Amino acid sequence: xxxxxxxxxxxxxxxxxxxxxxxxxxxxxxxxxxxxxxxxxxxxxxxxxxxxxxxxxxxxxxxxxxxxxxxxxxxxxxxxxxxxxxxxxxxxxxxxxxxxxxxxxxxxxxxxxxxxxxxxxxx
Numbered sequence: 133x134x135x136x137x138x139x140x141x142x143x144x145x146x147x148x149x150x151x152x153x154x155x156x157x158x159x160x161x162x163x164x165x166x167x168x169x170x171x172x173x174x175x176x177x178x179x180x181x182x183x184x185x186x187x188x189x190x191x192x193x194x195x196x197x198x199x200x201x202x203x204x205x206x207x208x209x210x211x212x213x214x215x216x217x218x219x220x221x222x223x224x225x226x227x228x229x230x231x232x233x234x235x236x237x238x239x240x241x242x243x244x245x246x247x248x249x250x251x252x253x254x255x
Contacts, residue, residue, distance in 0.1 A: 134161070143254065146218060152226055167181065168182070
């Protein structure tokens with residue numbers, strides 16, 4: 133069982149930055165690949181970024197490539213999402229998720245989810 137708690141969301145102006153954190157419980161955090169997803173009102177949950185269990189491989193949606201950076205600190209059981217050059221279209225609830233083993237982009241492949249944190253980017 134893994135419990136995930138996101139933090140770091142908020143209101144920011146376009147062009148600004150935020151760093152999201154996702155703290156995980158459990159002693160097997162390093163066994164899980166981690167992903168960030170987002171869901172805007174009236175839209176489906178979409179893949180944002182993912183990172184392998186070791187941190188050696190990262191993956192990004194085209195819409196955030198070059199602006200967002202995913203990282204993890206296994207000793208702290210935490211995964212981060214650094215978001216720069218934010219745009220109004222980045223406004224959404226952001227969720228972190230964990231999957232044992234291989235990174236996947238399909239949200240249906242994830243085993244555990246956090247409760248989400250709101251990110252709002254004003255124009």
